[in-house]
Amino acid sequence: DAGVIQSPRHEVTEMGQEVTLRCKPISGHDYLFWYRQTMMRGLELLIYFNNNVPIDDSGMPEDRFSAKMPNASFSTLKIQPSEPRDSAVYFCASSFRLSGRAHEQFFGPGTRLTVL
Amino acid sequence: GQQVMQIPQYQHVQEGEDFTTYCNSSTTLSNIQWYKQRPGGHPVFLIQLVKSGEVKKQKRLTFQFGEAKKNSSLHITATQTTDVGTYFCAGHAGGTSYGKLTFGQGTILTVHP
Numbered sequence: 001d002a003g004v005i006q007s008p009r010h011e012v013t014e015m016g017q018e019v020t021l022r023c024k025p026i027s028g029h030d031y032l033f034w035y036r037q038t039m040m041r042g043l044e045l046l047i048y049f050n051n052n053v054p055i056d057d058s059g060m061p062e063d064r065f066s067a068k069m070p071n072a073s074f075s076t077l078k079i080q081p082s083e084p085r086d087s088a089v090y091f092c093a094s095s096f097r098l099s100g101r102a103h104e105q106f107f108g109p110g111t112r113l114t115v116l
Numbered sequence: 117g118q119q120v121m122q123i124p125q126y127q128h129v130q131e132g133e134d135f136t137t138y139c140n141s142s143t144t145l146s147n148i149q150w151y152k153q154r155p156g157g158h159p160v161f162l163i164q165l166v167k168s169g170e171v172k173k174q175k176r177l178t179f180q181f182g183e184a185k186k187n188s189s190l191h192i193t194a195t196q197t198t199d200v201g202t203y204f205c206a207g208h209a210g211g212t213s214y215g216k217l218t219f220g221q222g223t224i225l226t227v228h229p
Contacts, residue, residue: 031215043159043204043219056216058117091158097215104149104161105206105217 004108006092012114018080021111024073025094033105034067034077035091043091049075050097082115089113118143120207122220130228135192137223139205146210148181148188149217154201162190195227 005024013019025032033048047057052069060067064083069075079086089112093105119142129135139148147166151159163172165181165188172179178191188205202224206217 033217042221045216045218048216050215093159095215104164105159107158107160110158 004092004094004106006090006108006111008111009109010112010114012116013082014116015083016081017115018078019082019086019113019115021077021079021090021092021113023075023077023092023108025075025092026096026106027073029094029096029106030072031095031097031105032069032075033093033095034075035093035107036088037091037110038088046077079113082113084115087113087115118207118209118218120205120218120220122205122223124223125221126224126226128226128228129195131197132194135195135199135225137190137203137205137225139188139190139207139220141186141207141218143186143209145185145207147208148185149206149208150179150188150190151204151206151219152201153204153222157201159204192225195225197227197229200225200227 007022030051034046035043036046037043046059047067048055049069065079067077089110091107091110093107095103095105121140123138149164150162152162153159163179168185169183170181176193180189202222204222205220208217
């Protein structure tokens with residue numbers, strides 16, 4: 001298996017532009033998570049899906065952020081309009097529920113976003 | 117909401133010295149996971165602890181889960197330069213928040229040869 005795939009790996013954009021980050025989870029995984037990592041705030045959960053349905057989006061900073069999962073093999077995180085404070089590394093992770101316990105999350109390589 | 121605190125934030129050791137990072141949750145956890153992130157990399161799962169008082173070992177790494185299931189620790193014996201990175205604990209509350217992990221701030225470990 002190729003693992004969790006994220007694209008692009010690096011994104012540099014100007015303030016006000018729309019940014020779309022993409023994620024392909026591991027095949028067969030039923031949970032998908034979007035995280036943001038910065039030095040100041042650490043690793044923050046933005047939103048997560050179960051079977052393509054958003055379960056908890058309480059970590060989404062504001063209305064400029066939106067996420068979708070149209071099918072089991074693809075998810076997007078969109079920022080519109082982008083601001084310099086959105087600069088961070090964005091990770092996508094997936095996991096598979098087996099029995100009654102949470103299982104390990106497999107992280108993608110991340111997208112390093114820089115908003116100028 | 118649930119909070120997971122991790123200390124210390126930074127730890128610098130000489131190669132061969134031991135290292136410990138501690139994790140405390142504001143609420144009782146269903147289970148706790150530990151991840152390692154190498155510089156420039158992504159978090160990678162190390163282990164999961166489920167039972168009260170559980171202790172697990174992976175070579176030089178020893179993981180403990182507290183009796184009250186609110187705290188945990190990771191101890192590395194005789195550190196090596198390959199141990200460099202950030203170690204995160206992540207708590208799972210279970211129940212209606214099934215699947216969701218709350219990560220601690222991480223401990224950045226530097227090992228001097």
